[in-house]
Amino acid sequence: MQKINDFLVMLDGYIGGHPWFVILLLGTGIFFTIYLRFPQFRFFRHAIDIVRGKYDHHLDVGDTSHFQALSTALSGTVGTGNIAGVALAIHLGGPAALFWMLVTAAIGMCTKMVEVTISHKYRDVLPDGTISGGPMYYMKKRLNIRTKSGKIIRTGAVIGAFFAVATVLSSFGTGSLPQINSISNAVFSTFGINHIITGAILSFVLALIIIGGIKRIARVTEKLVPGMAIFYFIGAILVIATNYQNIIPSIIAIFSTVFTGTAAVGGFLGASVAFAINRGVNRGLFSNESGQGSAPIAHSAARAPEPVSEGLVALLEPFIDTIIICSLTGLTILTSGVWHEKVDN
Template structure:
């Protein structure tokens, strides 16, 4: 597993975690923000009216209402990214990472507006009469290149196929594997239910729901989304108010560390500006999926005669998902203080390193060297040789890094008994069998960190049940929505005949991931997100002029239908050319 995870990390380092990917994502969003005149600020109140049916016509074609499309898309984005993803970003980059998540969301509001509008415009009807759409359709129809000789290069078709294949992969890497993994981890930690039992029960339920298609999915998600938001909001606010003295310092730390990097604090060894920026943007995308091209698939099914109207509905998603829900999660983590504290932990091999020499993170010099090591700035020598263990305690002159922190009070077990003997270590990696496991104190991340934060309120230990229930609803609804995204991509690639096989594999993957290593799943999700996002961003950028024409046409019709209503500030109504 360690070698496989290292291989995935190598791939991810060139795409999703590469600096160029972050700049592409933000660059396209910033371009459209300026090009369209900051629609995320000027169009919000109109978007709310459209969700409430303001712009509807009786003959609008589609399978879902605006609200159901928004709920389905939100259920696809409001998931582990809001609970586990925020905790993972803060764990990696500190408070500064949260700032970049929020910036990504603000810019992402425009990106989602654009991608949904263009996808809705070019949607089609599937063989069964249902509406199907997504970026692959505008790519296929609009992105071919016509040469001066008259010959047409099928570049759009190639991009569409790449995007559709990436969507199928991402349905597992984003909507399937991380969701059930976080659910099973949380349920196991809270209620002691074995991972495999949780996976089995939810896999059966998932299969029953997704067989019903988009109409049943929309019915389920439109009820789940409001319920899960209310439950989660109550628990988070309780933590924040309980730790009221930390509210202002926490908010200040989010902005104070932006251009200096998050300083070391407690067990947290600090993070550079670049690291916080990259992780914050990356986790921001994982949370709201702006630019990824997933939400347009859900919105394409909405009843609407004008694509821009549905784009405006989608504009609300990053605001709700990241600016509201992720901010609440982030403030909960910071105010509770759990993100800097070491806690009893069962060590995962993929997150563990054995260093040569003994270090103490309370000694300034050692702390600086450890910080440089975990941030890949100046690595320390890794241990190779025989690790001597007596009655569970390591007696060799080594130090253990786990979860980017110096591990303390480490005990080595063989099955359930304290281990005595020697373990082979190569380049900091323990080569022992699976029955050998390590426990001790280190930083937590992902869902366990958020779960712990929710216990720091008047609810006490009951707070962890709020996270477990919230995570169950959040993540399960995400898995439901992503099964729809993947099935639409399969229809584009091979037709309706492939959907039933896809659903079977999707449910089986959901089950297997309930007891699979967490770190590998997070790494895989980063890769699949990038493979889906890159062609989508290129596509919407190429069609920027068409997007602007669509916006002008929308406001022209809006003014005609509602002559007494004021248009957004600086909005010029121009006829389409």
């Protein structure tokens, strides 16, 4: 396990820790934000109306509703990234890392809108009426090369296949493994139940849901995600309220260190501005997955009159996941003062 961990740390150093990661991720979002004239702000209220079903029509083709698609996508983002991810970002990058997570989310709202819109536009409707979609489908259809002679080289299929395999591998590192590990550790420390037993039970329950396809997954997530978010919201508010005297100093700490970095305090090693930005952007992606390509798979099955409608629904995900939930987590950590503490694990 240590060798695997060392390999992942090395990989993160070349990819997630490199300056090009921040430039590419934020640059793409900034381009679309300016080109589309800030749709995440102009159409925010309209996106909420779409989720509420204001523009639904019985002839719309799809397997899930807007709310079910939103809940399904959020079920894959709300979790470890909102808790451990925020804690690690603040511990390594200081309070300013939370600010850069929020910036990443605000820009990522437009990125997610674009990727979901394209995915919905190029989805496939199978003969039995089921929907298949995602980045691998629009890559297969639109990333081919046409030569001067008119011959089409099917590069899109290769790129799409590579993306599909990479996404499956990524789902272990950013999805199932961190989530199951966090649950099993919590259950073991509280009740003394072996990790393997917890993992086996969770695998069985998840299998029952997944075997039912996207419709069953959507029905489960539309009930679990809202309750999960409300429960976490109440818990975070209670902790913040208990440390109410630290709310204003914590907010000041977030913004005062945005462009100055953070000096070493206690077990905290200190952070430069560049490192705070990198950790904030890195954990922002881990939290809301804007640009990762996973959310378009869930949204492609949604019933929508036009692709951009579902794209507008998707821009709500980074707002809920990062701007609301991660902000609460960040304030909980900062007001309690635990971010100063040095931890071994």
